[in-house]
Amino acid sequence: KAGVTQTPRYLIKTRGQQVTLSCSPISGHRSVSWYQQTPGQGLQFLFEYFSETQRNKGNFPGRFSGRQFSNSRSEMNVSTLELGDSALYLCASSLASGTGIGELFFGEGSRLTVL
Amino acid sequence: DAKTTQPPSMDCAEGRAANLPCNHSTISGNEYVYWYRQIHSQGPQYIIHGLKNNETNEMASLIITEDRKSSTLILPHATLRDTAVYYCIATSGGSNYKLTFGKGTLLTVNP
Numbered sequence: 001k002a003g004v005t006q007t008p009r010y011l012i013k014t015r016g017q018q019v020t021l022s023c024s025p026i027s028g029h030r031s032v033s034w035y036q037q038t039p040g041q042g043l044q045f046l047f048e049y050f051s052e053t054q055r056n057k058g059n060f061p062g063r064f065s066g067r068q069f070s071n072s073r074s075e076m077n078v079s080t081l082e083l084g085d086s087a088l089y090l091c092a093s094s095l096a097s098g099t100g101i102g103e104l105f106f107g108e109g110s111r112l113t114v115l
Numbered sequence: 116d117a118k119t120t121q122p123p124s125m126d127c128a129e130g131r132a133a134n135l136p137c138n139h140s141t142i143s144g145n146e147y148v149y150w151y152r153q154i155h156s157q158g159p160q161y162i163i164h165g166l167k168n169n170e171t172n173e174m175a176s177l178i179i180t181e182d183r184k185s186s187t188l189i190l191p192h193a194t195l196r197d198t199a200v201y202y203c204i205a206t207s208g209g210s211n212y213k214l215t216f217g218k219g220t221l222l223t224v225n226p
Contacts, residue, residue, distance in 0.1 A: 004158070033213065043159070043202075043216035056213050090158050104151075104214065106158030 002026065004093050004107035012113045018079040021110045025072050025093030032074040033104065034066060037088040046089075049074055078112075086114045117142040117205035121220045127197075129226050133190040137203030140184040146207045148179060149214070150188045152199040159202065159216075162188065193224045 005024040013019050025032050033056075034046040045058040049068035066076040072093075078085055088111050092104040120138040127133040139148065149164040163170055163177045165186070170177045176189040190197055202219040 035216075042218060043214075045213040045215070048213060058213065088156075092158070103161040103164075104159075106160070108158050 004091055004105050006089075006091050006107035006110050008110055009108065010111050010113075012115060013081050014115050015081055015083060017081050018077060019081060019112060020075055020077045021089055021091075021112075023074045023076075023091030023093075023107060025074070025091075026105055029093035029095055029105070030072055031094040032068055032072065033092045033094070034074070034076050035090040035092065036060070037090060037109070038084075038086070043090070046076065081114045083114050086112060088112075116207070116215045117146055119203045119205055119217055121201070121203050121217065123218065124221045124223070127190075127193045127222060127224050129195060129224050130192055133193040133197065133222055133224070135188040135190075135201050135203075135220050135222060136185065137188070138185045139203070139205045142183050142205045143207065146205045148177065148183075148186050149204040149206065150175070150177065151202045151204065151214075151216075152197075153202070153219070154196075154199040162201075190222075193222075195224050195226065198222060198224045 007022045031050045033048040035043050037043045047066050048056040052068045063079045068074045088109045090106050090109045092106045094104050117139050147164050147166050150162040151159040153159045163175050165177045165179055179186045200219040200221050202216050204214050
């Protein structure tokens with residue numbers, strides 16, 4: 001069974017640009033979550049999507065957005081990049097049956113560097 | 116989610132059991148204890164979770180105290196590949212599909 005796939009794995013952008021990251025969940029998983037990991041703040045929850053609807057959102061500015069498609073694939077977008085957005089962005093998928101968070105399966109992440 | 120407290124680092128000899136403690140004294144009755152680990156530069160990996168009873172799977176055992184205020188993750192025979200940051204998380208799940216990761220415990224398995 002294929003795992004969670006994130007693309008691109010590495011990317012470099014400059015301040016003010018925007019970036020789109022992609023996540024393909026495990027087949028059959030309908031929930032996709034995004035996390036940001038930095039050395040200073042650790043792993044922080046960005047948002048979670050289920051059946052194309054955002055169900056939960058973390059404390060990030062509106063420059064961070066996401067969406068989920070009918071095939072459960074998800075994208076996140078960061079606009080007007082700042083130096084502090086340099087981080088490892090992790091996507092996780094889950095069966096999300098509705099009775100608990102269950103087991104989250106994480107991808108290997110997209111490492112974004114903002115210059 | 117209840118706050119969890121873990122030691123910042125621990126060492127373990129290869130082949131010995133690694134016992135990682137977690138304090139969650141404010142855990143509520145409907146909150147599960149989850150353990151994840153993150154090997155350097157990889158995404159976190161689910162290990163095990165439990166509510167009240169002790170749990171065991173192919174990776175580890177989870178021992179939860181009777182009052183549920185603390186738990187211990189046990190890796191029975193640690194290998195060098197078990198060197199990672201281990202996160203203990205208490206969450207009720209339900210519609211709250213997010214995990215609050217603390218700083219975790221860096222477990223270093225030494226040869």
